[in-house]
Amino acid sequence: MATETNKQTLPAGRFQAIISHCKEYGFIFPSSEIYDGLQAVYDYGQWGAELKKNIKDYWWKWMTQLQDNIVGIDAAIFMHPTTWKASGHVDGFNDPMIDNKDSKKRYRVDHLIESYTEQLKTEGKEAEADAIISEMEKADAAGDLTALKKLIDDNKIKCPVSGTSNWTDIRQFNLMFSTEFGSTVSSEDENNKVYLRPETAQGIFVNFLNVQKTGRMKIPFGIAQIGKAFRNEIVARQFIFRMREFEQMEMQFFIRPGTQKEWYEYWKQARLKWHLELGVPDTEYRFHDHVKLAHYADAACDIEFNFPIGFKELEGIHSRTDYDLSRHQEFSRKKMQYFDNDVNPETGKPYGNYIPYVIETSIGLDRMFLSMVCAAYTEEDLSTPEKQDSRVVLKFPAKLAPIKLAVFPLLKKDGLPEIAQEIMAQYRGEFKCFYEEKDAIGKRYRRMDALGVPFCITIDHQTKEDGTVTIRHRDSMEQERISIEKIGHIVSQAIS
Numbered sequence: 001m002a003t004e005t006n007k008q009t010l011p012a013g014r015f016q017a018i019i020s021h022c023k024e025y026g027f028i029f030p031s032s033e034i035y036d037g038l039q040a041v042y043d044y045g046q047w048g049a050e051l052k053k054n055i056k057d058y059w060w061k062w063m064t065q066l067q068d069n070i071v072g073i074d075a076a077i078f079m080h081p082t083t084w085k086a087s088g089h090v091d092g093f094n095d096p097m098i099d100n101k102d103s104k105k106r107y108r109v110d111h112l113i114e115s116y117t118e119q120l121k122t123e124g125k126e127a128e129a130d131a132i133i134s135e136m137e138k139a140d141a142a143g144d145l146t147a148l149k150k151l152i153d154d155n156k157i158k159c160p161v162s163g164t165s166n167w168t169d170i171r172q173f174n175l176m177f178s179t180e181f182g183s184t185v186s187s188e189d190e191n192n193k194v195y196l197r198p199e200t201a202q203g204i205f206v207n208f209l210n211v212q213k214t215g216r217m218k219i220p221f222g223i224a225q226i227g228k229a230f231r232n233e234i235v236a237r238q239f240i241f242r243m244r245e246f247e248q249m250e251m252q253f254f255i256r257p258g259t260q261k262e263w264y265e266y267w268k269q270a271r272l273k274w275h276l277e278l279g280v281p282d283t284e285y286r287f288h289d290h291v292k293l294a295h296y297a298d299a300a301c302d303i304e305f306n307f308p309i310g311f312k313e314l315e316g317i318h319s320r321t322d323y324d325l326s327r328h329q330e331f332s333r334k335k336m337q338y339f340d341n342d343v344n345p346e347t348g349k350p351y352g353n354y355i356p357y358v359i360e361t362s363i364g365l366d367r368m369f370l371s372m373v374c375a376a377y378t379e380e381d382l383s384t385p386e387k388q389d390s391r392v393v394l395k396f397p398a399k400l401a402p403i404k405l406a407v408f409p410l411l412k413k414d415g416l417p418e419i420a421q422e423i424m425a426q427y428r429g430e431f432k433c434f435y436e437e438k439d440a441i442g443k444r445y446r447r448m449d450a451l452g453v454p455f456c457i458t459i460d461h462q463t464k465e466d467g468t469v470t471i472r473h474r475d476s477m478e479q480e481r482i483s484i485e486k487i488g489h490i491v492s493q494a495i496s
Protein backbone atom coordinates (compact mmCIF):
# COMPACT_ATOMS: atom_id res chain seq x y z
CA MET A 1 0.00 0.00 0.00
CA ALA A 2 1.41 3.41 -0.96
CA THR A 3 1.92 6.01 1.75
CA GLU A 4 1.22 9.51 0.53
CA THR A 5 3.90 11.90 1.66
CA ASN A 6 2.40 14.65 -0.42
CA LYS A 7 1.66 17.11 2.35
CA GLN A 8 4.48 16.02 4.62
CA THR A 9 7.27 17.52 2.56
CA LEU A 10 8.17 20.99 3.80
CA PRO A 11 6.48 23.65 1.62
CA ALA A 12 9.72 25.35 0.50
CA GLY A 13 11.31 22.00 -0.33
CA ARG A 14 8.14 20.89 -2.03
CA PHE A 15 8.08 23.97 -4.28
CA GLN A 16 11.72 23.39 -5.26
CA ALA A 17 10.96 19.73 -5.93
CA ILE A 18 8.06 20.71 -8.21
CA ILE A 19 10.22 23.21 -10.13
CA SER A 20 12.93 20.57 -10.65
CA HIS A 21 10.37 17.99 -11.67
CA CYS A 22 8.89 20.35 -14.26
CA LYS A 23 12.31 20.83 -15.81
CA GLU A 24 13.47 17.21 -15.63
CA TYR A 25 10.31 15.86 -17.25
CA GLY A 26 9.92 18.37 -20.08
CA PHE A 27 7.16 20.56 -18.65
CA ILE A 28 8.89 23.93 -18.18
CA PHE A 29 12.34 25.29 -19.04
CA PRO A 30 13.85 28.67 -18.21
CA SER A 31 13.68 30.83 -21.35
CA SER A 32 16.87 30.97 -23.47
CA GLU A 33 18.58 28.80 -20.91
CA ILE A 34 21.80 28.42 -22.92
CA TYR A 35 22.30 32.15 -22.30
CA ASP A 36 21.59 31.68 -18.58
CA GLY A 37 17.90 32.42 -18.94
CA LEU A 38 15.82 35.59 -18.89
CA GLN A 39 14.36 36.57 -15.55
CA ALA A 40 10.74 35.58 -15.05
CA VAL A 41 10.30 34.25 -18.59
CA TYR A 42 9.74 30.55 -19.15
CA ASP A 43 9.24 28.14 -22.03
CA TYR A 44 6.83 25.24 -21.95
CA GLY A 45 8.39 21.95 -23.03
CA GLN A 46 6.82 19.04 -24.84
CA TRP A 47 4.57 17.88 -21.98
CA GLY A 48 4.00 21.34 -20.51
CA ALA A 49 2.66 22.53 -23.86
CA GLU A 50 0.17 19.64 -23.90
CA LEU A 51 -1.00 20.28 -20.34
CA LYS A 52 -1.33 24.00 -21.00
CA LYS A 53 -3.35 23.37 -24.12
CA ASN A 54 -5.65 20.99 -22.26
CA ILE A 55 -6.28 23.63 -19.56
CA LYS A 56 -6.99 26.22 -22.26
CA ASP A 57 -9.42 23.87 -24.01
CA TYR A 58 -11.17 23.06 -20.73
CA TRP A 59 -11.69 26.77 -20.00
CA TRP A 60 -12.60 27.70 -23.58
CA LYS A 61 -15.10 24.89 -23.94
CA TRP A 62 -16.71 25.70 -20.60
CA MET A 63 -17.03 29.37 -21.51
CA THR A 64 -17.95 29.33 -25.17
CA GLN A 65 -19.58 25.93 -25.66
CA LEU A 66 -21.34 25.09 -22.40
CA GLN A 67 -22.83 28.58 -21.90
CA ASP A 68 -25.17 29.77 -24.61
CA ASN A 69 -24.52 33.48 -24.14
CA ILE A 70 -20.72 33.66 -24.24
CA VAL A 71 -18.64 33.89 -27.39
CA GLY A 72 -14.88 33.97 -27.82
CA ILE A 73 -12.56 36.33 -29.69
CA ASP A 74 -8.84 36.57 -30.38
CA ALA A 75 -7.70 40.21 -30.43
CA ALA A 76 -4.22 41.48 -31.29
CA ILE A 77 -1.59 42.08 -28.62
CA PHE A 78 -0.82 45.55 -30.02
CA MET A 79 -3.59 48.07 -29.56
CA HIS A 80 -3.95 51.74 -30.35
CA PRO A 81 -1.96 53.63 -27.66
CA THR A 82 -5.02 55.65 -26.66
CA THR A 83 -6.56 52.38 -25.44
CA TRP A 84 -4.19 52.47 -22.47
CA LYS A 85 -4.85 56.11 -21.71
CA ALA A 86 -8.57 55.42 -21.70
CA SER A 87 -8.21 52.29 -19.58
CA GLY A 88 -6.20 54.16 -16.96
CA HIS A 89 -3.09 52.01 -17.36
CA VAL A 90 -0.80 54.84 -18.53
CA ASP A 91 -1.50 56.84 -15.38
CA GLY A 92 -2.50 54.20 -12.89
CA PHE A 93 -0.92 50.82 -13.58
CA ASN A 94 1.80 51.29 -11.01
CA ASP A 95 3.26 49.36 -8.13
CA PRO A 96 5.00 51.16 -5.26
CA MET A 97 8.62 50.05 -5.10
CA ILE A 98 11.60 50.73 -2.89
CA ASP A 99 15.34 50.17 -3.30
CA ASN A 100 17.84 49.14 -0.70
CA LYS A 101 20.86 51.44 -1.08
CA ASP A 102 23.34 48.82 0.09
CA SER A 103 22.27 45.75 -1.86
CA LYS A 104 20.84 47.82 -4.77
CA LYS A 105 17.91 45.37 -4.74
CA ARG A 106 14.46 46.62 -5.66
CA TYR A 107 11.31 45.40 -3.90
CA ARG A 108 7.59 45.76 -4.32
CA VAL A 109 6.60 47.47 -1.10
CA ASP A 110 3.67 45.16 -0.34
CA HIS A 111 5.87 42.10 -0.89
CA LEU A 112 8.57 43.46 1.42
CA ILE A 113 6.09 44.15 4.20
CA GLU A 114 4.27 40.85 3.67
CA SER A 115 7.45 38.78 3.97
CA TYR A 116 8.22 40.65 7.20
CA THR A 117 4.77 39.80 8.58
CA GLU A 118 5.15 36.16 7.47
CA GLN A 119 8.31 36.05 9.57
CA LEU A 120 6.43 37.53 12.55
CA LYS A 121 3.80 34.83 12.18
CA THR A 122 6.40 32.07 12.33
CA GLU A 123 7.49 33.62 15.64
CA GLY A 124 3.91 33.39 16.91
CA LYS A 125 3.26 37.16 16.64
CA GLU A 126 0.05 36.81 14.66
CA ALA A 127 -1.70 39.89 16.09
CA GLU A 128 1.25 42.18 15.38
CA ALA A 129 1.49 40.81 11.82
CA ASP A 130 -2.23 41.36 11.19
CA ALA A 131 -2.05 44.94 12.49
CA ILE A 132 0.81 45.74 10.10
CA ILE A 133 -1.01 44.20 7.14
CA SER A 134 -4.15 46.13 7.90
CA GLU A 135 -2.19 49.41 8.15
CA MET A 136 -0.45 48.57 4.88
CA GLU A 137 -3.73 47.92 3.11
CA LYS A 138 -5.13 51.21 4.37
CA ALA A 139 -2.07 53.18 3.24
CA ASP A 140 -2.00 51.34 -0.08
CA ALA A 141 -5.69 51.99 -0.72
CA ALA A 142 -5.15 55.69 -0.04
CA GLY A 143 -2.02 55.75 -2.25
CA ASP A 144 -0.19 57.16 0.79
CA LEU A 145 3.49 56.46 0.02
CA THR A 146 4.69 58.36 3.11
CA ALA A 147 2.61 56.14 5.40
CA LEU A 148 3.96 53.03 3.65
CA LYS A 149 7.53 54.26 4.14
CA LYS A 150 6.81 55.01 7.80
CA LEU A 151 5.57 51.44 8.24
CA ILE A 152 8.87 50.10 6.87
CA ASP A 153 10.91 52.51 9.03
CA ASP A 154 8.91 52.02 12.24
CA ASN A 155 9.22 48.24 12.01
CA LYS A 156 12.88 48.47 11.00
CA ILE A 157 12.21 46.12 8.09
CA LYS A 158 15.49 44.93 6.63
CA CYS A 159 16.61 44.00 3.14
CA PRO A 160 16.91 40.19 3.02
CA VAL A 161 20.13 40.55 0.98
CA SER A 162 22.11 43.32 2.74
CA GLY A 163 20.43 42.99 6.12
CA THR A 164 20.23 46.80 6.41
CA SER A 165 17.34 49.28 6.60
CA ASN A 166 19.04 51.78 4.32
CA TRP A 167 16.06 52.44 2.02
CA THR A 168 15.31 54.96 -0.72
CA ASP A 169 11.96 56.73 -0.79
CA ILE A 170 9.05 54.81 -2.25
CA ARG A 171 8.32 55.46 -5.93
CA GLN A 172 5.59 54.39 -8.30
CA PHE A 173 6.72 52.14 -11.15
CA ASN A 174 4.61 51.62 -14.29
CA LEU A 175 4.36 47.97 -15.24
CA MET A 176 3.69 48.31 -18.97
CA PHE A 177 6.29 47.38 -21.58
CA SER A 178 6.50 49.74 -24.52
CA THR A 179 8.05 49.61 -27.95
CA GLU A 180 7.96 51.66 -31.20
CA PHE A 181 5.75 51.04 -34.15
CA GLY A 182 6.97 51.11 -37.78
CA SER A 183 10.52 51.38 -39.09
CA THR A 184 11.03 55.07 -39.81
CA VAL A 185 10.08 56.65 -36.52
CA SER A 186 12.28 57.95 -33.79
CA SER A 187 12.01 56.17 -30.49
CA GLU A 188 11.59 59.52 -28.77
CA ASP A 189 8.36 60.18 -30.60
CA GLU A 190 5.71 59.53 -27.96
CA ASN A 191 3.01 59.26 -30.64
CA ASN A 192 4.58 56.13 -32.04
CA LYS A 193 4.89 54.42 -28.70
CA VAL A 194 2.83 51.25 -28.43
CA TYR A 195 2.45 48.99 -25.44
CA LEU A 196 2.47 45.26 -25.07
CA ARG A 197 -0.97 44.72 -23.54
CA PRO A 198 -0.85 44.28 -19.76
CA GLU A 199 -4.26 42.55 -19.80
CA THR A 200 -6.38 40.97 -22.50
CA ALA A 201 -9.58 42.65 -21.30
CA GLN A 202 -9.20 45.84 -23.36
CA GLY A 203 -9.24 43.83 -26.61
CA ILE A 204 -12.70 42.72 -25.55
CA PHE A 205 -13.95 46.19 -24.59
CA VAL A 206 -12.92 47.85 -27.85
CA ASN A 207 -14.68 45.05 -29.77
CA PHE A 208 -17.78 45.09 -27.61
CA LEU A 209 -20.07 46.59 -30.25
CA ASN A 210 -18.52 44.63 -33.13
CA VAL A 211 -19.35 41.39 -31.38
CA GLN A 212 -22.71 42.54 -30.04
CA LYS A 213 -23.93 43.67 -33.44
CA THR A 214 -22.48 40.93 -35.66
CA GLY A 215 -23.41 38.21 -33.14
CA ARG A 216 -26.81 39.80 -32.41
CA MET A 217 -26.01 39.31 -28.74
CA LYS A 218 -28.59 40.24 -26.13
CA ILE A 219 -27.62 41.43 -22.68
CA PRO A 220 -26.62 39.67 -20.49
CA PHE A 221 -23.84 38.15 -22.60
CA GLY A 222 -20.13 37.50 -22.34
CA ILE A 223 -17.02 37.73 -24.49
CA ALA A 224 -14.15 35.40 -23.68
CA GLN A 225 -10.54 35.56 -24.74
CA ILE A 226 -7.29 33.69 -24.15
CA GLY A 227 -4.05 35.48 -24.91
CA LYS A 228 -0.66 36.76 -23.90
CA ALA A 229 -0.23 39.68 -21.52
CA PHE A 230 2.97 41.42 -20.45
CA ARG A 231 3.90 43.14 -17.21
CA ASN A 232 7.27 44.48 -16.22
CA GLU A 233 6.91 43.05 -12.72
CA ILE A 234 9.29 44.64 -10.22
CA VAL A 235 9.93 41.47 -8.35
CA ALA A 236 9.52 38.57 -10.66
CA ARG A 237 10.17 35.35 -8.83
CA GLN A 238 8.34 32.28 -7.64
CA PHE A 239 8.69 30.40 -10.91
CA ILE A 240 5.68 30.73 -13.23
CA PHE A 241 3.56 32.30 -10.49
CA ARG A 242 4.74 35.77 -11.48
CA MET A 243 6.08 36.14 -14.99
CA ARG A 244 6.82 39.10 -17.24
CA GLU A 245 5.18 37.37 -20.20
CA PHE A 246 2.15 35.27 -19.31
CA GLU A 247 -1.21 34.21 -20.59
CA GLN A 248 -4.65 35.18 -19.37
CA MET A 249 -8.07 33.61 -19.82
CA GLU A 250 -10.54 36.43 -19.37
CA MET A 251 -14.27 36.78 -19.77
CA GLN A 252 -16.15 40.07 -19.66
CA PHE A 253 -19.84 39.65 -18.93
CA PHE A 254 -21.99 42.61 -20.05
CA ILE A 255 -25.02 43.31 -17.90
CA ARG A 256 -27.74 45.84 -17.23
CA PRO A 257 -26.65 48.59 -14.77
CA GLY A 258 -27.99 47.89 -11.29
CA THR A 259 -27.72 44.10 -11.64
CA GLN A 260 -24.00 43.95 -10.89
CA LYS A 261 -24.32 42.68 -7.31
CA GLU A 262 -26.25 39.55 -8.32
CA TRP A 263 -24.03 38.83 -11.31
CA TYR A 264 -20.89 39.36 -9.26
CA GLU A 265 -22.11 36.74 -6.75
CA TYR A 266 -23.18 34.47 -9.60
CA TRP A 267 -19.74 34.53 -11.24
CA LYS A 268 -17.90 34.10 -7.95
CA GLN A 269 -19.76 30.84 -7.31
CA ALA A 270 -19.68 29.70 -10.95
CA ARG A 271 -15.94 30.11 -11.18
CA LEU A 272 -15.27 28.36 -7.89
CA LYS A 273 -17.41 25.48 -9.10
CA TRP A 274 -15.35 25.30 -12.30
CA HIS A 275 -12.22 24.80 -10.21
CA LEU A 276 -13.82 22.26 -7.90
CA GLU A 277 -15.06 20.19 -10.82
CA LEU A 278 -11.44 19.25 -11.48
CA GLY A 279 -11.49 17.22 -8.29
CA VAL A 280 -9.01 19.14 -6.11
CA PRO A 281 -10.35 19.28 -2.51
CA ASP A 282 -12.26 22.50 -1.70
CA THR A 283 -9.94 23.16 1.26
CA GLU A 284 -7.30 24.17 -1.30
CA TYR A 285 -9.34 27.18 -2.46
CA ARG A 286 -10.65 30.27 -0.71
CA PHE A 287 -12.06 33.67 -1.56
CA HIS A 288 -10.19 36.82 -0.65
CA ASP A 289 -12.12 40.08 -0.88
CA HIS A 290 -10.10 43.10 -2.01
CA VAL A 291 -9.73 46.00 0.40
CA LYS A 292 -7.96 48.13 -2.19
CA LEU A 293 -10.15 48.29 -5.28
CA ALA A 294 -8.60 48.92 -8.69
CA HIS A 295 -9.55 52.23 -10.30
CA TYR A 296 -12.27 50.53 -12.37
CA ALA A 297 -13.94 48.27 -9.78
CA ASP A 298 -16.85 48.55 -7.34
CA ALA A 299 -16.29 45.06 -5.92
CA ALA A 300 -13.50 42.56 -6.39
CA CYS A 301 -12.25 39.30 -4.97
CA ASP A 302 -9.70 36.64 -5.73
CA ILE A 303 -10.04 32.90 -5.76
CA GLU A 304 -6.88 31.91 -3.95
CA PHE A 305 -5.20 28.54 -4.25
CA ASN A 306 -3.08 26.88 -1.60
CA PHE A 307 0.26 26.92 -3.45
CA PRO A 308 3.33 25.56 -1.59
CA ILE A 309 4.23 29.26 -1.11
CA GLY A 310 0.91 29.85 0.68
CA PHE A 311 -2.62 30.84 -0.35
CA LYS A 312 -2.20 33.17 -3.36
CA GLU A 313 -4.35 34.66 -6.10
CA LEU A 314 -5.26 32.27 -8.88
CA GLU A 315 -8.22 34.08 -10.43
CA GLY A 316 -9.76 37.52 -10.02
CA ILE A 317 -13.48 38.31 -10.19
CA HIS A 318 -14.11 42.00 -10.64
CA SER A 319 -17.20 44.13 -10.90
CA ARG A 320 -15.78 46.70 -13.36
CA THR A 321 -18.88 48.92 -13.54
CA ASP A 322 -19.20 50.81 -16.85
CA TYR A 323 -15.76 52.33 -16.35
CA ASP A 324 -13.99 50.82 -19.35
CA LEU A 325 -16.76 51.26 -21.92
CA SER A 326 -17.45 54.83 -20.72
CA ARG A 327 -13.80 55.75 -20.95
CA HIS A 328 -13.51 54.27 -24.46
CA GLN A 329 -16.61 56.21 -25.46
CA GLU A 330 -15.02 59.38 -24.08
CA PHE A 331 -11.60 58.87 -25.67
CA SER A 332 -12.74 57.49 -29.03
CA ARG A 333 -15.87 59.67 -29.29
CA LYS A 334 -17.71 56.57 -30.52
CA LYS A 335 -20.91 55.50 -28.83
CA MET A 336 -20.49 52.40 -26.66
CA GLN A 337 -24.18 52.06 -25.94
CA TYR A 338 -26.49 49.13 -26.15
CA PHE A 339 -30.19 49.41 -26.93
CA ASP A 340 -32.18 47.21 -24.57
CA ASN A 341 -35.72 46.68 -25.84
CA ASP A 342 -36.78 44.51 -22.89
CA VAL A 343 -39.54 46.17 -20.93
CA ASN A 344 -38.68 47.56 -17.51
CA PRO A 345 -41.52 46.32 -15.24
CA GLU A 346 -41.23 49.44 -13.10
CA THR A 347 -41.81 51.92 -15.93
CA GLY A 348 -43.62 49.70 -18.43
CA LYS A 349 -41.20 51.01 -21.09
CA PRO A 350 -38.08 49.49 -22.71
CA TYR A 351 -34.86 49.96 -20.77
CA GLY A 352 -33.54 51.81 -23.82
CA ASN A 353 -29.96 52.97 -24.38
CA TYR A 354 -27.26 52.49 -21.79
CA ILE A 355 -23.60 51.66 -21.39
CA PRO A 356 -23.54 48.13 -19.94
CA TYR A 357 -21.90 47.24 -16.67
CA VAL A 358 -19.29 44.48 -16.66
CA ILE A 359 -18.35 41.55 -14.46
CA GLU A 360 -14.93 40.18 -15.28
CA THR A 361 -13.48 36.76 -14.53
CA SER A 362 -9.73 36.73 -15.11
CA ILE A 363 -7.48 33.76 -14.57
CA GLY A 364 -3.80 33.36 -15.36
CA LEU A 365 -3.27 30.28 -17.51
CA ASP A 366 0.23 29.83 -16.13
CA ARG A 367 -1.00 30.09 -12.55
CA MET A 368 -3.73 27.58 -13.32
CA PHE A 369 -1.02 25.32 -14.74
CA LEU A 370 1.03 25.76 -11.57
CA SER A 371 -1.97 25.04 -9.34
CA MET A 372 -2.67 21.83 -11.24
CA VAL A 373 0.95 20.67 -11.02
CA CYS A 374 1.08 21.51 -7.29
CA ALA A 375 -2.17 19.67 -6.62
CA ALA A 376 -1.02 16.69 -8.67
CA TYR A 377 2.55 16.35 -7.42
CA THR A 378 2.71 13.44 -4.99
CA GLU A 379 5.67 11.66 -3.47
CA GLU A 380 4.80 8.12 -2.41
CA ASP A 381 6.73 5.71 -0.26
CA LEU A 382 6.24 2.21 -1.67
CA SER A 383 8.74 0.45 0.59
CA THR A 384 8.13 -3.08 1.76
CA PRO A 385 10.03 -4.86 4.55
CA GLU A 386 12.20 -6.40 1.82
CA LYS A 387 12.85 -3.37 -0.35
CA GLN A 388 12.95 0.42 -0.20
CA ASP A 389 10.97 2.00 -2.99
CA SER A 390 9.23 5.25 -3.82
CA ARG A 391 7.67 7.08 -6.74
CA VAL A 392 6.77 10.61 -7.80
CA VAL A 393 3.41 10.70 -9.50
CA LEU A 394 1.48 13.59 -11.04
CA LYS A 395 -2.16 12.82 -10.28
CA PHE A 396 -3.65 15.10 -12.95
CA PRO A 397 -7.36 14.87 -13.70
CA ALA A 398 -7.40 12.57 -16.74
CA LYS A 399 -8.92 15.27 -18.97
CA LEU A 400 -5.93 17.56 -18.36
CA ALA A 401 -3.17 14.93 -18.47
CA PRO A 402 -0.65 15.65 -21.26
CA ILE A 403 -0.65 11.98 -22.32
CA LYS A 404 -3.75 9.85 -21.84
CA LEU A 405 -2.50 6.40 -22.76
CA ALA A 406 0.93 4.76 -22.82
CA VAL A 407 1.31 1.62 -24.91
CA PHE A 408 4.06 -0.89 -24.05
CA PRO A 409 4.98 -4.14 -25.75
CA LEU A 410 6.38 -6.36 -23.00
CA LEU A 411 9.25 -7.42 -25.28
CA LYS A 412 10.76 -5.99 -28.45
CA LYS A 413 10.08 -9.24 -30.34
CA ASP A 414 7.58 -12.03 -31.05
CA GLY A 415 5.23 -9.64 -32.87
CA LEU A 416 4.38 -7.71 -29.68
CA PRO A 417 5.60 -4.30 -30.99
CA GLU A 418 3.44 -4.78 -34.10
CA ILE A 419 0.30 -5.30 -32.01
CA ALA A 420 1.25 -2.29 -29.85
CA GLN A 421 1.66 -0.16 -32.99
CA GLU A 422 -1.76 -1.28 -34.22
CA ILE A 423 -3.28 -0.10 -30.94
CA MET A 424 -1.39 3.19 -31.27
CA ALA A 425 -2.76 3.65 -34.78
CA GLN A 426 -6.27 2.94 -33.57
CA TYR A 427 -6.32 5.53 -30.77
CA ARG A 428 -3.78 8.28 -31.55
CA GLY A 429 -6.41 10.17 -33.56
CA GLU A 430 -8.71 10.29 -30.53
CA PHE A 431 -6.33 11.20 -27.72
CA LYS A 432 -2.63 11.65 -27.02
CA CYS A 433 -0.89 8.26 -26.90
CA PHE A 434 2.73 7.45 -26.16
CA TYR A 435 4.67 4.39 -27.31
CA GLU A 436 7.59 3.02 -25.31
CA GLU A 437 9.46 -0.25 -25.74
CA LYS A 438 12.72 0.42 -23.84
CA ASP A 439 13.50 -0.70 -20.25
CA ALA A 440 11.70 -3.03 -17.87
CA ILE A 441 7.96 -2.50 -17.47
CA GLY A 442 8.32 -1.26 -13.87
CA LYS A 443 10.69 1.50 -15.00
CA ARG A 444 8.36 2.47 -17.83
CA TYR A 445 5.47 2.74 -15.36
CA ARG A 446 7.50 5.05 -13.12
CA ARG A 447 8.35 7.31 -16.02
CA MET A 448 4.69 7.55 -17.04
CA ASP A 449 3.72 8.26 -13.39
CA ALA A 450 6.14 11.18 -13.39
CA LEU A 451 4.39 12.56 -16.50
CA GLY A 452 0.93 11.96 -15.04
CA VAL A 453 -0.26 9.40 -17.62
CA PRO A 454 -3.53 7.95 -16.25
CA PHE A 455 -3.42 4.63 -18.15
CA CYS A 456 -0.66 2.31 -19.34
CA ILE A 457 -1.35 -0.86 -21.28
CA THR A 458 1.03 -3.75 -21.79
CA ILE A 459 0.90 -6.19 -24.68
CA ASP A 460 2.29 -9.64 -23.87
CA HIS A 461 2.16 -13.15 -25.27
CA GLN A 462 -1.33 -13.74 -23.93
CA THR A 463 -2.51 -10.84 -26.09
CA LYS A 464 -1.72 -12.94 -29.16
CA GLU A 465 -3.85 -15.75 -27.84
CA ASP A 466 -6.95 -14.04 -26.47
CA GLY A 467 -6.77 -10.36 -27.55
CA THR A 468 -6.44 -9.05 -23.99
CA VAL A 469 -3.93 -6.56 -22.52
CA THR A 470 -2.99 -5.44 -19.03
CA ILE A 471 -4.22 -1.98 -18.14
CA ARG A 472 -2.52 -0.26 -15.22
CA HIS A 473 -4.20 2.60 -13.39
CA ARG A 474 -1.86 5.42 -12.38
CA ASP A 475 -3.22 6.43 -8.96
CA SER A 476 -4.07 3.01 -7.51
CA MET A 477 -1.34 1.20 -9.49
CA GLU A 478 -3.92 -1.57 -9.90
CA GLN A 479 -3.64 -3.77 -12.95
CA GLU A 480 -6.41 -5.63 -14.71
CA ARG A 481 -6.79 -7.73 -17.80
CA ILE A 482 -9.13 -6.25 -20.41
CA SER A 483 -9.89 -6.93 -24.05
CA ILE A 484 -8.30 -4.59 -26.60
CA GLU A 485 -11.74 -3.32 -27.65
CA LYS A 486 -12.36 -1.91 -24.18
CA ILE A 487 -9.31 0.41 -24.14
CA GLY A 488 -10.96 3.26 -26.04
CA HIS A 489 -14.07 3.19 -23.87
CA ILE A 490 -12.11 3.30 -20.58
CA VAL A 491 -9.90 6.19 -21.66
CA SER A 492 -12.68 8.18 -23.33
CA GLN A 493 -14.88 7.87 -20.26
CA ALA A 494 -12.11 9.12 -17.99
CA ILE A 495 -11.35 12.17 -20.12
CA SER A 496 -14.87 13.17 -21.12
Ligand code: ATP
Pocket residue numbers: 199231233240241242243244246247248313314315316362363364365366367368
Ligand atom coordinates in the same frame (compact mmCIF):
# COMPACT_ATOMS: atom_id res chain seq x y z
P1 ATP B 1 -1.07 39.95 -8.46
O1 ATP B 1 -1.77 40.64 -7.30
O2 ATP B 1 -0.65 38.55 -8.15
O3 ATP B 1 0.01 40.78 -9.08
P2 ATP B 1 -3.13 40.99 -10.13
O4 ATP B 1 -4.19 41.23 -9.12
O5 ATP B 1 -2.32 42.10 -10.64
O6 ATP B 1 -2.16 39.80 -9.62
P3 ATP B 1 -4.97 40.69 -12.29
O7 ATP B 1 -4.63 41.97 -12.91
O8 ATP B 1 -6.28 40.55 -11.58
O9 ATP B 1 -3.78 40.20 -11.34
O10 ATP B 1 -4.82 39.57 -13.40
C1 ATP B 1 -5.68 38.44 -13.48
C2 ATP B 1 -4.93 37.14 -13.37
O11 ATP B 1 -3.79 37.12 -14.21
C3 ATP B 1 -4.38 36.88 -11.97
O12 ATP B 1 -5.37 36.31 -11.15
C4 ATP B 1 -3.25 35.93 -12.25
O13 ATP B 1 -3.73 34.59 -12.32
C5 ATP B 1 -2.76 36.34 -13.62
N1 ATP B 1 -1.53 37.14 -13.51
C6 ATP B 1 -1.42 38.45 -13.23
N2 ATP B 1 -0.14 38.84 -13.23
C7 ATP B 1 0.58 37.73 -13.55
C8 ATP B 1 1.98 37.49 -13.72
N3 ATP B 1 2.87 38.45 -13.61
N4 ATP B 1 2.36 36.23 -14.03
C9 ATP B 1 1.46 35.23 -14.17
N5 ATP B 1 0.14 35.41 -14.03
C10 ATP B 1 -0.30 36.64 -13.71
